[in-house]
Amino acid sequence: PSPSNGTAPTPLTNYLDAQYYGEISIGSPAQMFNVVFDTGSANLWVPSSNCSPLYTACFTHNRYDASKSRTHIENGTGFSIQYASGNVRGFLSEDVVVVGGIPVVQVFAEVTALPAIPFIFAKFDGVLGMGYPNVAIDGITPVFDRIMSQHILKEDVFSVYYSKDPMHKPGGELVLGGTDPGYYTGTFNYMGTSQAGKWEVNMKGVSVGEERLFCKEGCTAVIDTGSSYITGPASSVSVLMKTIGATELAEGGYTVNCDLVKSLPSVTFQLGGHEYTLTEEDYILWQSQFGEDICSVTFRGLDVPPPTGPIWILGANFIARYYTEFDRHNNRIGFATAV
Numbered sequence: 138p139s140p141s142n143g144t145a146p147t148p149l150t151n152y153l154d155a156q157y158y159g160e161i162s163i164g165s166p167a168q169m170f171n172v173v174f175d176t177g178s179a180n181l182w183v184p185s186s187n188c189s190p191l192y193t194a195c196f197t198h199n200r201y202d203a204s205k206s207r208t209h210i211e212n213g214t215g216f217s218i219q220y221a222s223g224n225v226r227g228f229l230s231e232d233v234v235v236v237g238g239i240p241v242v243q244v245f246a247e248v249t250a251l252p253a254i255p256f257i258f259a260k261f262d263g264v265l266g267m268g269y270p271n272v273a274i275d276g277i278t279p280v281f282d283r284i285m286s287q288h289i290l291k292e293d294v295f296s297v298y299y300s301k302d303p304m305h306k307p308g309g310e311l312v313l314g315g316t317d318p319g320y321y322t323g324t325f326n327y328m329g330t331s332q333a334g335k336w337e338v339n340m341k342g343v344s345v346g347e348e349r350l351f352c353k354e355g356c357t358a359v360i361d362t363g364s365s366y367i368t369g370p371a372s373s374v375s376v377l378m379k380t381i382g383a384t385e386l387a388e389g390g391y392t393v394n395c396d397l398v399k400s401l402p403s404v405t406f407q408l409g410g411h412e413y414t415l416t417e418e419d420y421i422l423w424q425s426q427f428g429e430d431i432c433s434v435t436f437r438g439l440d441v442p443p444p445t446g447p448i449w450i451l452g453a454n455f456i457a458r459y460y461t462e463f464d465r466h467n468n469r470i471g472f473a474t475a476v
């Protein structure tokens with residue numbers, strides 16, 4: 138559907154069920170970039186042509202060159218942002234950004250320090266934050282807010298489909314202004330965001346099989362399209378991993394014996410009066426490396442310090458199972474079963 142009927146789709150690429158990204162352009166003439174549309178942050182950044190040659194990750198990605206854009210506007214303010222898996226630094230610029238065919242004049246960051254770990258593993262060039270304005274670094278108005286203020290969207294919502302296997306074409310879809318009935322069945326269950334200005338909800342508990350083991354007094358769940366996996370407090374996740382018989386790897390990942398996968402229990406998240414269950418198919422990444430099968434568990438322990446934490450982060454492997462609508466008009470999140 139084109140912007141004319143108030144919705145704008147962007148196809149996404151799925152890399153190994155762990156990275157999902159789509160194409161945008163910045164500048165005139167258009168310079169193309171692959172970005173993750175990230176509900177866990179609210180800023181747009183891409184690597185800069187001014188990135189020092191010391192940063193290998195800058196040279197394996199597309200870089201924005203202000204001198205080649207006739208619509209570039211100088212800014213120069215410093216910028217840095219932290220993610221759970223890494224951080225970046227740079228400076229601000231302004232230019233025309235086109236997302237799903239919709240142009241906006243946008244302040245974004247040109248990144249000049251892109252650490253090899255983890256960005257050498259990134260298949261995407263940059264990040265387009267889909268979070269609320271109040272989490273935006275340097276108080277920059279986010280891209281989606283600039284699009285909403287043009288009053289061209291049918292609804293002030295956006296929806297995310299992440300495919301379940303890399304061979305599935307396309308690997309996913311972002312829809313600005315609505316949802317895509319081609320990617321979900323049944324009806325949406327909605328729940329209000331737990332506090333104004335974050336894509337997070339109150340979670341009532343986490344069960345393994347029939348037993349509610351974690352978050353028994355309630356906790357916060359961040360619905361984060363920028364995170365590959367599900368993370369929870371390290372102590373809870375290590376108990377969860379022991380319960381399913383997973384063993385911890387050096388860098389914090391977990392694997393299980395592939396022969397045991399089919400007998401693994403389901404994990405259920407109680408959100409907004411409904412239960413969202415992930416089976417072993419949803420949370421085991423089955424990869425064959427050098428002829429042997431590796432079954433990694435897509436849960437990670439992550440302790441987010443108070444006041445933000447402790448939190449659970451429901452990332453790509455959750456969204457691949459539950460098609461998600463992010464509703465800025467009603468400050469709510471909707472889930473439907475993805476197809």
Ligand SMILES: CCc1nc(N)nc(N)c1-c1ccc2c(c1)N(CCCOC)[C@H](c1ccccc1)CC2
Nearest residue numbers: 156157173177220221222255258259362363364365
């Ligand atoms: C999108 C930005 C972001 N936003 C939020 N809210 N959370 C996190 N964690 C990230 C983030 C930052 C850096 C990287 C990342 C993700 N990656 C995952 C893409 C997920 O795509 C959906 C890749 C990766 C590869 C290997 C091991 C770890 C990570 C590249 C590095």
